Amino acid sequence: MLGETVRKAGNDATEAASQWALISLCMLFNVIDGLDVMAMAFTASRVAAEWGLKGAELGTLLSASLLGMAVGSLLAGPRADLYGRRPVLLTGLALSSLSMLLCFWSPNPYVLIGLRLLTGVGTGAILVGANVLTYEHTSAHRRNLAIALQSVAFALGASLGGLLAHVLNEYAGWRYVFLTGGLLTLAGALAGACWLRESPAFMALDPQSPRTAPMTVTLRSAQYRELFAAGQWQQTLALALALLLIMFCFYFVMSWTPTLMIHSGFSEKQGVAVGMLLCAGGVIGALSLGLAANRFGCRRLLRGALLLNVALMLLIVPSSHVAGLIVPVGIATGLLLNGMIAAMFILTPQAFDTAIRTRGVGLVLATGRIGAILSPVIAGLLLDANWSTQGLFAFFAGSQVLAALLIGFGCGRAGRQTSKPC
Template sequence: MSGQVISEGMGSIATSRAAWAVVGLCMLFNVIDGLDAMAMAFTVSRVATQWALNGAQIGLLLSASLVGMACGSMFAAPLADRHGRRPMLLASLLLSGVAMVLSFWSQGLYSLVCWRVLTGIGVGAVLVGANVLTHEYAPPHRRGLAIALQSVAFALGATLGGALAHVLNDSVGWRYVFLAGGGLTLVAGSAGVLWLRESPVLKLDRPGMEYRHLFNDGHWRWTLSLAGVCFLLMFGFYFVMSWTPILLTQGGFSEHHGVTGGMLLTVGGMLGALLVGLAANRCGCHRLLLGCLLLDALLLVLMVAATRVPVLAAVAGLCAGLLLYGAIAALFVMAPQAFATPVRTRGVGLVLATGRLGAIVSPTVAGVLLDAQWSVQDLFLFYAGSQVLAGGLVLMGFVGVHIRYFGNG
């Protein structure tokens, strides 16, 4: 009997180690995703100068990968429900890696836009697949932390992108940021080929489980509410993440200060996502999400005034990243819980794809408003309003309170 107990205990430890190995690989993929997704934000100032781009063209360039991410979340990632999480993740890493490498040879605005769209398709599919696979592998009592760590990894990747840009922009040029990112993406994909495992709960013989099932039996209200919050959150998030470096530069700071400001956002983001993961079980993700959204709105109102003092600018950037990534981590923990296993990737993909729509229009709207002579303060007030609206959806009980209705699958 004691030998059996010991054997079962060792099996449990081995299973736990295997689960966290998969979670670790998903973190690696999210690091790469963060680098690939945010590389443009850290190089756009150099690209805009070299190619004499106006505000609307800069916005188009910043939005290109987001268009791809929406397509990847909506159409590519759901293939994982049919063919498996592992093949989808590996194919998506290959796509984004090759597209990043080819961005190195872009000869003008529209060729770079094309490669950024393809990069985004891979990034969007990886984000959904890694989120779902982490949910399905992580121990239930550590699931919130494991998923929040994926957001930490994304922020780490964005910080790495900023560091690469800081070093490479001056030494060899902005193109090498994309070349280095593509090489790292392909290396991460190779690691996945060797060590990534398939989901332990996925069954591939589930015909007929399509998007329409997300709207059956009253589910539509909760599906749409999650998607609405994600749209508004990403609308504010990508304005702050994409435009802060260049707005700081245009406001009189050096280009290095602009890149540093972007990196501070992601450093704060890592801390915010980690804190949400640690507090998720105790405080409830819907409360954490609401708090992050409302505090972020307040901070955006004060952001422009804070940037006039270097120390306050650094603190504001750190706090903005903390709150934005904290809100995203809370939403990412909630999303896979909302859908049963057969449609989980589709459900998470739909929510994140809707968020990408907000992200797509966000930088372009900012560029158009700047061309229309809006002040930077007006822009931050406008985007603060999006976070208040998202908080209103959460406060009205559309998200979080009814999460149990879906079942955990």
């Protein structure tokens, strides 16, 4: 009896160590993802100055990687359900590293837009793969925290991007931000090739090689319809549209705040510093959400964060003119924004069964990217139309009210009708 207890404890410890190793590896991928995605935001003012870009042109450049992320998420979902999560994630890392490295030699904004589009395709695949692998590798009582930690890692990567930009913009130039990011992404791809394991849930679901099983391809192709089956479609639509609205606000704040601060009369260093405050707050927010989700309910926390974020969005610009106030407001805004993303990452995999999970996650994330794509472009157009910085923040704050309604009514109603509440 004692020997059996000791053996069980040893197996549990080994399993926990294995799970945390996988979580840490996926966190590394999300650090790289955050760095790659936000590299453009922290170099935008330098790129615009070098090539004389207007607001709409700069918005297009900021949106290019986000469009790529939508495409990458849609492409990754079916292939990850068919061939496995691991190969799709590694392919995304390889594509991101190559395109980031090539950004160093961009001769004009059009080439840079194309390369940022390819970077986005890679990061979209990374995001879907890392999120689903984390969910499927971890036990139920660790899941919320494990997935929230992926958002922490993304925020850390964004902060690292800000730190790199702060140093490299000053002493080497904006191109070296992309060069450094590309080298780090390449290192992550090599680490994944060596140590990343396939999802046990996927292996149990599909033990045959899908490349040699045509019937499997036929069956899986029909499973797109299951995302909109009775009892499922409400959750799919509520999550997808809510994430679209959250991303619409998130990427406006994260992509445009440094540039808008400079536009309002602050120095470049001050603009980057505010952007880094948002990222630093994001680390705290994502971690706090993961720790609190089991106790208070993820959906309830998400609704509260959305409504509180509306108030803080309206305070960002006024607080920047009051000594010492921008620090707590910036950190709190970043905390809520990244906490909301973490909540969506926790809720989304829960809403889909294993056989359609990466398709469901991919579809929700891709829809969210539509908001991210539109956000910088619309902000650029409004800026060219002489909207004030305060007016822009108020406009984007309104999207969070709509997202709260979706989470509160659409997602909540669907959850009461099924055994998988989102």
